[in-house]
Amino acid sequence: KLKVGILCMQGAFLEHRNSLERLGVEVKEVRKAEQLEGLDGLVLPGGESTAIGKLIRELGIKDRMEALITGGLPVWGTCAGMILLAKKLTGSDVVHMPMMDIEVTRNAYGRQLGSFSADVPMKGVEGDVPMVFIRAPYINKSEDNVETLSVVDGNTVAARQKNMLVTSFHPELTDDLRVHEYFVNMVRESK
Numbered sequence: 001k002l003k004v005g006i007l008c009m010q011g012a013f014l015e016h017r018n019s020l021e022r023l024g025v026e027v028k029e030v031r032k033a034e035q036l037e038g039l040d041g042l043v044l045p046g047g048e049s050t051a052i053g054k055l056i057r058e059l060g061i062k063d064r065m066e067a068l069i070t071g072g073l074p075v076w077g078t079c080a081g082m083i084l085l086a087k088k089l090t091g092s093d094v095v096h097m098p099m100m101d102i103e104v105t106r107n108a109y110g111r112q113l114g115s116f117s118a119d120v121p122m123k124g125v126e127g128d129v130p131m132v133f134i135r136a137p138y139i140n141k142s143e144d145n146v147e148t149l150s151v152v153d154g155n156t157v158a159a160r161q162k163n164m165l166v167t168s169f170h171p172e173l174t175d176d177l178r179v180h181e182y183f184v185n186m187v188r189e190s191k
């Protein structure tokens, strides 16, 4: 059975757990560095990136996580998770685990559109994906080694760079399992 960890600092981790378990994956909650060992994949859930970034530093999880991801561990950042992995955040000097060659705008959709959903195609998934955005970030710039998987209103909302997948939206808040399936396939292929 594949073992996938979920970083459980804060935010929408229970929902990820449900979706992954429905796909037959063994889920491990990660609250300290030791719990990162022996995983086949790792999910960084949505929430508040500033809070999660602070906790992973304080709890000493960050360095080990960076080393594992650099070593090829498949990782999927949703929403705040995308912010954690970005090498650059627009208008900010802060970065958390600068691993992915993307520049990200936080809270990119403004007040009016703070939360919305849309059915949008995503490369690697057949048919439209129901996407839920909650004060979501998007990718405004990326290097050539980053593959754009989905675009909403001209902005990239899903992308992949080798073992790293990021989505602006929250598949775990829908019944649709296909983006989780996409990630589980990444995990299976890297094993």
Ligand code: GLN
Pocket (backbone or CB within 6 Å): 045, 046, 047, 048, 049, 050, 078, 079, 080, 081, 083, 106, 107, 134, 135, 136, 137
């Ligand atoms: N706005 C949040 C942040 O900047 C992300 C929102 C989310 O994860 N749903 O961290």
